[in-house]
Amino acid sequence: MVNGILWRLRTGAPRPHPAFPSDRDPLRLRLAGAALAPAAPEGRAPDRMRPGAETIGAPSCAAASRQVGSYRTRLGGAPAGSFHSLIPTARVGFMADQAPGPGCRPIIAFVGGGASATLTAIALLRATTWLRLPYHVVLLDEHGRHARGVAYSTGDDRHLLNSPAKGMAALPDQPGHLVEWAVRRGLRCGPETFLPRRAYGDYLAETLAETARWAVPHATVEQRTARVVRARGTGDGVVLHLAGGERLTAAAAVVATGNAPPDPLPGPAGLPGVVADPWHPVSGVARLRPRADVLAVGTGLTMADVALTLTAAAPDVVVHAVSRHGMLAHRHRPPLVTPPGLVDLAHADGPLPLRELTRRVRAAIADYPGDWRHVVDSLRPHVPELWQGLSAAEQRLFLARLARYWESARHRMAPEVADRLAALRAAGRLRLHTGRVSELRAGPSGVRAVLGDGGRLDVGTVVNCTGANPGAAPFVRALLDDGLARPNHLGLGVDTCPRGALVTPSGRVSRRLLALGPVRRGQLYETTAIPEIRAQAEQLAQRIADSVLRGRAIEPTVVP
CATH class of the missing domain: 3.50.50 (FAD/NAD(P)-binding domain)
Known part of the structure; x- marks a missing residue:
């Protein structure tokens, strides 16, 4: 001291x-x-902070x-x-x-x-x-x-x-x-x-x-x-x-x-028994005590958490999980190492086209003597650059045909969680279904889910586990409505400059409005995990210090 x-x-x-x-x-x-530059006088009171x-x-x-x-x-x-x-x-x-x-x-x-x-x-x-x-x-x-x-x-x-x-x-x-x-x-x-x-x-x-x-x-x-x-x-x-x-x-x-929160499920708004946001502090799954079977729409990491919570809260309840591919996230497998350079990303004619990139990743997995997870993880630092090198048509093709496979391979679950889900499946308490939910309506047990192939599931509760929509936050929608932000061309959040400042519909880069995290997914794709957000946070801290607190001009001021 x-x-x-x-x-x-x-x-x-x-x-x-x-x-x-x-x-x-x-x-x-x-x-x-x-x-080395003179700081703004600490005692100056801007007009915006005037008394009253x-x-x-x-x-x-x-x-x-x-x-x-x-x-x-x-x-x-x-x-x-x-x-x-x-x-x-x-x-x-x-x-x-x-x-x-x-x-x-x-x-x-x-x-x-x-x-x-x-x-x-x-x-x-x-x-x-x-x-x-x-x-x-x-x-x-x-x-x-x-x-x-x-x-x-x-x-x-x-x-x-x-x-x-x-x-x-x-x-x-x-x-x-x-x-x-x-x-x-x-x-x-x-x-x-x-x-x-x-x-x-x-x-x-x-x-x-x-x-x-x-x-x-x-x-x-x-x-x-x-x-x-x-x-x-x-x-x-x-x-x-x-x-x-x-x-x-x-x-x-x-x-x-x-x-x-995720996009609404098909069915009447406010249908009893439907949990629209599993993580809502009041209406989410934390306070749910189901008395009948549960349907989780989605089979990703959110579903895994929901299944663990609800099967523990109600020992006799079965959780059904449905998605288009019926795929669970893969598990991590120790040792957790990331050797660099496992995929050849060099291309003499500019960015790698999606077809060639996919071919090289598959070839690297086939040639690598270790775990395929190492090949996937070695791509992680390069994903934003690879994503931005794709054309808009290639990005849409990836989202439509390859994204689900990438997500399950890249965003994996802890080994302990994978073991618990495997035990639930072996006991018949977690059942996976392939398909899509075309309609939700009131049913004899609470909710009837009509699947795309005409099948039906009668459950007491339906939980929306389809994943977050980065542009659905009410404040983000307000920014778009007021012309303070420009929607990403894929509908995945908003456009920003490389250092995180919002871009208006005219292409002007804001000095005062910035963003990071999932709202930048359309531009960076991988932007939800802590390592990526931490890197964005460092960039934003530098920009705020330079352009806001020091008043220095920051380029660019306009982007296409």
């Missing part, structure tokens, strides 16, 4: 902490030159000084101080240990408070604290699932990560950070362990909190439970309209809505 005080007196900054990047961190090195404006989230200077290093929580049946105590109505603010000056700081707002937003906030704090840039981060999550989002807010410890711990660290320059955290928490964890997703949500929440504490006095973080309904661009910022009529004026806003 004494050393930390001496460091602050000598340098004016907190002593370096493991949560912060090393001197060789690429993002810090890229931003180091910004320290209808804003939320920005603490007053007096309030910041009164709430020294504190955070406010609302306990809900969990041990005091644990991050499970942040119930959906909780509001957490990590405040500076001194007033930020006579004016107010620029706000960087995140629409969505899950993993995508959390990783970007961590990257921004780690990069800019060394530059002493003053700003305030506000993370807005509709359901209060801060840091966890949809994927990591589950309360069922049978739901495991789909990737081993060695690839899931929040800090790119510290790949062992998650494993070290888990061991300190008393969890049995090694590099190839598949941790419970709930534990990973705790890890993200604690890493953000720790990083935020070390970012003061220059940067502060606040988490709010609120739903953003619209955005409006201004000359020097973005105004976010919240449900209830409140507004938040920000210097920049990041669209981090994560996985939106």
Whole structure:
């Protein structure tokens, strides 16, 4: 503690902490030159933050000084101080240990408070604290699932990560950070362990909190439970309209809505017994106690989680799962290694055509003496470039004919989950069907599902496990309706520039509206897993620091 005080007196900054990047961190090195440019005066109060404006989230200077290093929580049946105590109505603010000056700081707002937003906030704090840039981060999550989002807010410890711990660290320059955290928490964890997703949500929440504490006095973080309904661009910022009529004026806003609910199933809206969103905090499967058989529409990773939860909640219930191909996701098989260069991607005439790429992948799998999974994983760093090299017609062909096979091979389940599903199938409690659901109607057991071949299934409950639609989030639709974003040509989210800024219908690149995660799927294809989102978060942190906090011009300004 004494050393930390001496460091602050000598340098004016907190002593370096493991949560912060090393001197060789690429993002810090890229931003180091910004320290040579004059920073905006900390005390200047922008017009958008003038007293009396209808804003939320920005603490007053007096309030910041009164709430020294504190955070406010609302306990809900969990041990005091644990991050499970942040119930959906909780509001957490990590405040500076001194007033930020006579004016107010620029706000960087995140629409969505899950993993995508959390990783970007961590990257921004780690990069800019060394530059002493003053700003305030506000993370807005509709359901209060801060840091966890949809994927990591589950309360069922049978739901495991789909990737081993060695690839899931929040800090790119510290790949062992998650494993070290888990061991300190008393969890049995090694590099190839598949941790419970709930534990990973705790890890993200604690890493953000720790990083935020070390970012003061220059940067502060606040988490709010609120739903953003619209955005409006201004000359020097973005105004976010919240449900209830409140507004938040920000210097920049990041669209981090994560996985939106799936498209509706065929049938009357509001049909009793149909679970439209399995992860909804109120109407999802966590509170479901079925008394009759269940139909899961979809056979991917969501179905696996639903089957594990519902068969445990109701020991006599059978889960039927139907999809066009009737395919389960493949299982991971240790050792989990990724040798590079297993597929020849060189092509003298430009990007590889889809037919040639498919041929080379199949040839590499046939020639490789090890596990075919290694060949698939070796393609992972190259997927965005390969995807963008395909023509629009080739992309549509891939989605129609090859995507399901790629998804089951690329996005695999933990070995423990695969074993549990195999046991359920052997016991007759999980039954796979090939086909599609053409109609849902009321039936004798609750719901009757009519399949495309004319077959019928009478069940008590139907759960929509068809997967997320990246462009279906209400806020994303509002951006499209208001001309602040351009839909991707495949209908998979929105268009962005290479560094994540939204593109308008005219092709103009926004300086103030940015995005990452599933909403960029149409452009990058692989954009839902933590390693890909973590890389996007680093890019966004650099762009925010450069163009928003430093006011530097960023190219390009227009894209086709």
